[in-house]
Amino acid sequence: MGRIVIIGGGPAGYEAALVAAQLNAEVTVIEAEGAGGACVLSDCVPSKTFIASSDVVTGYRDTEEFGVNAGGLAAVSVDAEAVHSRVKRLARAQSADIHAKLIKAGVTFVSGTARLGADTLGHTHRVEVTPSDGDRAYAIDASTVLIATGATPRILATARPDGERILTWRQVYDLPEFPEHLVVIGSGVTGAEFASAYLAMGVNVTLVSSRDRVMPHEDPDAAMAIERVFRSRGMSILNNSRAASVERTASGVAVTLADGRVVEGSHALMAVGSVPNTGDLGLAEYGVDVAPGGYLTVDGVSRTNVPGVYAAGDCTGLLPLASVAAMQGRIAMWHALGEAVAPLRLKSVAANVFTDPELASVGVSQSDVDSGEVMARSVMLSLDGNARAKMTGIQDGFVKLFCSPASGRVLGGVVVAPKASELILPVSMAMDNHLTVDQLAHIVTIYPSVSGSITEAARQLMHHEP
Numbered sequence: 473m474g475r476i477v478i479i480g481g482g483p484a485g486y487e488a489a490l491v492a493a494q495l496n497a498e499v500t501v502i503e504a505e506g507a508g509g510a511c512v513l514s515d516c517v518p519s520k521t522f523i524a525s526s527d528v529v530t531g532y533r534d535t536e537e538f539g540v541n542a543g544g545l546a547a548v549s550v551d552a553e554a555v556h557s558r559v560k561r562l563a564r565a566q567s568a569d570i571h572a573k574l575i576k577a578g579v580t581f582v583s584g585t586a587r588l589g590a591d592t593l594g595h596t597h598r599v600e601v602t603p604s605d606g607d608r609a610y611a612i613d614a615s616t617v618l619i620a621t622g623a624t625p626r627i628l629a630t631a632r633p634d635g636e637r638i639l640t641w642r643q644v645y646d647l648p649e650f651p652e653h654l655v656v657i658g659s660g661v662t663g664a665e666f667a668s669a670y671l672a673m674g675v676n677v678t679l680v681s682s683r684d685r686v687m688p689h690e691d692p693d694a695a696m697a698i699e700r701v702f703r704s705r706g707m708s709i710l711n712n713s714r715a716a717s718v719e720r721t722a723s724g725v726a727v728t729l730a731d732g733r734v735v736e737g738s739h740a741l742m743a744v745g746s747v748p749n750t751g752d753l754g755l756a757e758y759g760v761d762v763a764p765g766g767y768l769t770v771d772g773v774s775r776t777n778v779p780g781v782y783a784a785g786d787c788t789g790l791l792p793l794a795s796v797a798a799m800q801g802r803i804a805m806w807h808a809l810g811e812a813v814a815p816l817r818l819k820s821v822a823a824n825v826f827t828d829p830e831l832a833s834v835g836v837s838q839s840d841v842d843s844g845e846v847m848a849r850s851v852m853l854s855l856d857g858n859a860r861a862k863m864t865g866i867q868d869g870f871v872k873l874f875c876s877p878a879s880g881r882v883l884g885g886v887v888v889a890p891k892a893s894e895l896i897l898p899v900s901m902a903m904d905n906h907l908t909v910d911q912l913a914h915i916v917t918i919y920p921s922v923s924g925s926i927t928e929a930a931r932q933l934m935h936h937e938p
């Protein structure tokens with residue numbers, strides 16, 4: 473069956489390794505940071521753990537409305553050191569769990585870095601491995617190589633992070649205290665999530681957004697609803713404002729905008745996207761196609777242009793989601809090892825923004841419909857009429873559902889609510905199983921439940937023959 477070498481141990485790499493090991497392949501994973509990679513140790517897992525702490529604080533908001541006199545937010549103090557240590561502890565624990573799972577499956581896990589070596593005879597690919605512990609570098613000849621090296625925060629030359637005042641999202645957990653006034657530069661998903669979490673922690677937050685609204689690539693109704701919540705809770709949002717530079721001052725940071733305005737704060741968080749980790753892998757020399765921006769070009773089963781060399785995850789620039797990375801990695805192994813496999817389907821991949829409230833979406837978007845690219849009927853239901861939402865004090869959420877005008881087949885949806893990440897699943901399942909709104913409407917939901925609004929939206933869209 474040959475040997476499989478996986479460069480990178482994040483979701484793309486470790487999920488691929490588990491699939492390959494299950495199929496009795498000889499698998500080696502080379503990872504510099506630890507099992508789980510940056511996703512588990514410094515990106516997704518830490519940020520969502522941090523957000524979980526901020527959600528606890530949010531639970532003390534407006535408790536009097538429920539007849540509970542807890543003293544409100546003024547009575548809550550948050551220990552930054554305790555929050556940060558919990559974030560790091562849980563990240564390490566998750567990494568250890570993944571490492572144990574890989575070892576139990578029979579995977580060889582190497583701490584170190586790797587790159588493609590000289591071309592070899594015999595339909596194998598030579599991978600040069602440099603161990604982290606200083607041992608001598610060595611080579612592995614693999615029948616299949618999966619490149620799953622991820623991405624790293626984009627650094628602007630005029631706003632270089634120093635880990636003290638100017639920060640990437642990987643550096644915030646090393647601060648001894650929370651910022652007094654955090655200026656978040658970039659209002660995409662990462663910027664919005666951290667702005668939301670720090671705001672809940674009681675930090676004064678200014679969000680610098682280069683577009684006319686936060687999260688410009690998300691559903692406009694959803695993004696505007698969340699922006700209203702942000703503003704109502706005291707966040708300062710500077711729309712149509714591009715940051716030109718960030719500099720240290722005697723007491724903090726000065727963010728100079730493109731129009732000459734200066735915003736001062738105690739700290740700045742740079743959330744201006746990521747760049748793929750593909751620069752030192754020997755790809756060009758090996759003949760692997762690299763697109764502008766450094767992303768690897770792959771097809772629906774994760775193949776690069778070189779037979780036997782696959783790529784998965786953020787280094788491919790397909791969709792920067794851990795769920796997609798993991799599926800790309802699994803599909804690569806199923807394909808390489810001769811299993812029946814369908815190409816990756818992105819149309820039914822759900823995404824979630826972990827703000828408060830959350831924003832989940834799947835399938836066609838409002839912009840697809842507005843541009844005429846997709847023909848769809850839609851309905852948008854505010855959650856203020858939902859009994860469970862009233863009981864739990866949800867005022868800002870909604871459910872939006874899209875369906876085919878002719879057949880009534882579910883084409884997508886958007887949910888804005890606490891735990892929207894859980895509520896989007898029935899819409900994803902309806903899409904994947906080609907359900908119509910009529911079929912969705914006939915599903916009996918718990919009463920009272922927020923999910924009841926999903927079937928209610930379907931009832932409003934039910935297709936009737938004229």
